[in-house]
Amino acid sequence: MQGSSVHDIHSPKQEHCSRLCAPLCFRGTLVRMSSTAHGARARARVEVTAAIKEEARRQLAEDGAAKLSLRAVARELGMASSALYRYFPNRDDLLTALIIDAYDSVGEAAEAARDAAGGTGPVPRWTAVCEGVRRWALGHPHEYALIYGTPVPGYSAPRTTVPPAARGAMVLIGILRDAHRGPGLAGPALPAELRPEAVRMAADLAPDLPPEVVVAMVAVWAQLFGLIGFELFGQFNRVVEDRDTFFRHAVGHLAHTVGLR
Missing domain, CATH: 1.10.20 (Histone, subunit A)
Structure with missing residues (x-):
């Protein structure tokens, strides 16, 4: 340059x-x-x-x-x-580019962790992907904060950010899909008051999975980033000492929540 x-x-x-x-x-x-x-x-x-x-x-x-x-x-x-301005006409265009890059980066980390886990069982692959996402977040704290932290005032993300944002989730959904086609999933029953169509992911990303699994996946996805965010932003200070072991235990519990055994 x-x-x-x-x-x-x-x-x-x-x-x-x-x-x-x-x-x-x-x-x-x-x-x-x-x-x-x-x-x-x-x-x-x-x-x-x-x-x-x-x-x-x-x-x-x-x-x-x-x-x-x-x-x-x-x-x-x-x-x-x-x-x-010939490259980015306004601030929001630049923010969108940074957001897409960040989502793609964490998605690549999830995919790389899945591939490195190879032909292991669904729970070890699930754990490896979650740990890959955590490693990415700890190595890119400001990019993590951009996509999973406090919303930027006055900014509204366009639809072009949706496919990159789903990239990491699709890796975990793929593990669920493999398990569903193979040994099966033992997901919890869907509460009668929660209709499947109330969760858009069921139709948009995983229409082939049981509704109760998709609903659990949405909750687990939020919990995964809650765990990472708590560690990254200091809420685990003086609370959790051995964070690697704690995280591995927690994501193993999340795997059971979505029906992996």
């Missing part, structure tokens, strides 16, 4: 040069030159976008999401605000 800017990427000089080179198209030269220039612009855009998001994450860690400022990001990167 150093030594270049957004203005370099779309400069009038380059456009003028392209017009002057037009006659070269008969020898195929323009095609090669245009392809090279397009590739350079694409790479530059990726690099600048990554730098903007990295600086924004640094500011999140320092000041919190509510104080995130495009002007401050631009200033730290030595960019004009008008140049940064």
Whole structure:
């Protein structure tokens, strides 16, 4: 990124040069030159976008999401605000990009933990995934706070955040699905007053699972992040000493809650 800017990427000089080179198209030269220039612009855009998001994450860690400022990001990167707006037109667009990245990152951690557990039984795989999510959270506390902490005032997440947000849950649902197709699940009976359609996950993410399992999964999903949040934000200080063992025991209990045996 150093030594270049957004203005370099779309400069009038380059456009003028392209017009002057037009006659070269008969020898195929323009095609090669245009392809090279397009590739350079694409790479530059990726690099600048990554730098903007990295600086924004640094500011999140320092000041919190509510104080995130495009002007401050631009200033730290030595960019004009008008140049940064070409990448992220407003603060909410930048926040959305950071939120999607965070959800994808925790989702990747969950998937990697599942894959590392290999062909073990459902409870060990479930435990491995939960521990993978916890490790990610402890290593990325500010990104965790962005997606599972206090809502950012004035920000409303668009629907584009929904698939990344479901990524981690789908890993655990996959374990439940495998168990349901194999040895079966021993989930608790659904209370008569709680209709299955009251929990949207049953229809949206896991219509093939018993409703009582999906309802339990929603509660367990909330409890998992409650455990992680309590540890991350200090509520376990002077309460839980051996947190690794405690967490493993707790997520084992959650596995039983959703019917894994």
